[in-house]
Amino acid sequence: MIFEMCNRFQLLRKTASVSTPENVFATFDSSYIDDSVLLKYDELKSCLLQVVDIFRNSEIDTTLVMQLLVHSQGLAEDIVTCETNKFYTEVMYQTVHQLEWQQRTLMEMAYKDQALRSTSGVNSIREHSTSLDSEKTARRRVIEATRYVPSAGGLETVAGLAETKKLLHEAVFLPLKFPRLFTGGLKPCTRILLYGPPGTGKTKLVNAFSVELNVPLYSVTSADLLSTWVGETEKLIRELFEYTRDQAECSVIFIDEVDSICRQRTSREQDLTRRMKTELLTQMDKCDKQIFLMCATNCPWDIDSAFLRRFQRRIYVPLPKEKDRMEIFCIHTSGTSLSLSDNDWKMLLEKTDGYSGCDLVNLISSALLEPMRDMVKATHWVTTHTGQIKPCASNCPGAVQSSLCDLPADQVVARDVTLADFLTAMRNTHRTISSDDLSKFESFTAKYGQCG
Structure with missing residues (x-):
């Protein structure tokens, strides 16, 4: 019984040198014993003794037994968090599972055993069991909702x-x-x-x-x-x-x-x-x-x-290392017209040392918006040989004065993204990881x- 096991190990915790019938221990070091842990062992033993006494009576108070078992489980779980001896910790793990089993068994007995104290007590346990089933179903719904549905590649x-x-x-x-x-x-x-x-x-x-x-x-x-x-x-x-x-x-x-x-x-x-x-x-x-x-x-x-x-x-x-940063730039600028030389890329990769992947994505998003900002401020436009309309300087040959809102939306295109756009974005998008943080990692x- 759990009571016997708990009694044995409570005695072990109080004894400086112990030998069990199974010869599990030869000696026991009590120098590190924590009084608060001993008190929990005592309280757990007391609760289980009450359970034993109740079952010795002809009339069983099922509700009280359930309360004692639940309280005992809580004490055993508390002991697990406080106990420093691995063997005792494992014993308490087993105790927790046995107490859970006893609670389930008690509820099953309430349905099968007609000698229980009263019909109302059985109904109470039946209602409690139904409530537990409904809670379990609700928890499973929550778990099923956490299943990840892939929206991207590997x-x-x-x-x-x-x-x-x-x-x-x-x-x-x-x-x-x-x-x-x-x-x-x-x-x-x-x-x-x-x-x-x-x-x-x-x-x-x-x-x-x-x-x-x-x-x-x-x-x-x-x-x-x-x-x-x-x-x-x-x-x-x-x-x-x-x-x-x-x-x-x-x-x-x-x-x-x-x-x-x-x-x-x-x-x-x-x-x-x-x-x-x-x-x-x-x-x-x-x-x-x-x-x-x-x-x-x-x-x-x-x-x-x-x-x-x-x-x-x-x-x-x-x-991300330099090679990784280059790969991030390539992935997140795919489909965008860029105008950067090899030296521009070298400077950009050097200046982004210490940026996280998320920092880089934010930087790229901000830089890609710079041509859009220029379009909003533009006052003169020129039509290319392909029929597209681009912003230009006022003295550009063929320039036409207009605002962005007055132009056909399907013909307006932005200029290429340049190194200057990234450098402008860097003034507002900084690295978020400090050198001290990196040292800790x-x-x-x-x-x-x-x-x-």
Whole structure:
């Protein structure tokens, strides 16, 4: 029984040297014992003793038993977040699951056992079960809504990041494509963390990768988990993993801004936060070949060490290098008339060192608008040999004075984009990543990650 197990380990926590009947331990170091943890063990034991006493009576108060089991589960989850001994933590994980099983069993008994205290008690449990089913259905609807529907191509639409793509290919693509190769000691990496400055393409990379893999992708943010189901975050997390685990094919779960839900644990954090973290840790441990968990963060140093340890690959997604920046320029200026020499491109690439992919996209958008701004201000126009109308200087041969609004919309064209347009745009579109931020990422990568 859970009571017996809890009693045994509560005694273990109080004893400096213990030997169990199963010889699990030879010695036990009590130098680090936390009194607050001992109190939780005591309270958990007390709750389970009450459950035992209730079942010894001829009349069973089902409602009270349910309340005690729910409270006991909460205590066991709290102990998991506080306990520092790995063995005891695992025991408490098992305790949590056994308490969940007992709650389900109790509800089933309410339907089958006619010797329960009263019909009203059975009806109450039936209503409670119906309510739980409806909540579960609602949560599954939320999960189904997070399934990513590709609206773009695969990895070819993501500029640069060749090394990051290579690492993801090894960690995710190969295990899914050739599962028989990953046997014995060769295990697939089912938990991957992508980290790096904002705007480097972490989310876009995961979305594009799901297209390449041709597997379902359930993309959620911390806001989806924290605000959609206030007070039931841990249930939604559990349901998310169980739902994808029940699917016939492999699935990818992507949690963006994961640092918001797995920050470093403190003694002052709320009970809801502790339960949420406990549930996510539990589900991460259960990830297998059926589920690939991919997470992204801009602040990897804020993640609790217990979570960080569970990510088998921690991949740094850096700022685009010169070659990558050139590729971004080519992709986002495709279909636009440019007038830049090789030296112009060289200067532009040098001046955009330190820009993120998102910074570059904003810069390009602003630069491409410069010819449009000139057209709005233009007062003189000339008609080309192809019948197109372009803005020109007032002394240009054949110039006609007019405003943009008075010209036929299907004949007006903008001038080519030049280096000057990009330099003008740079005065208002700056890099958003500081040198200090980059130093923090480099320091973190040296300790915990690998560069993509």
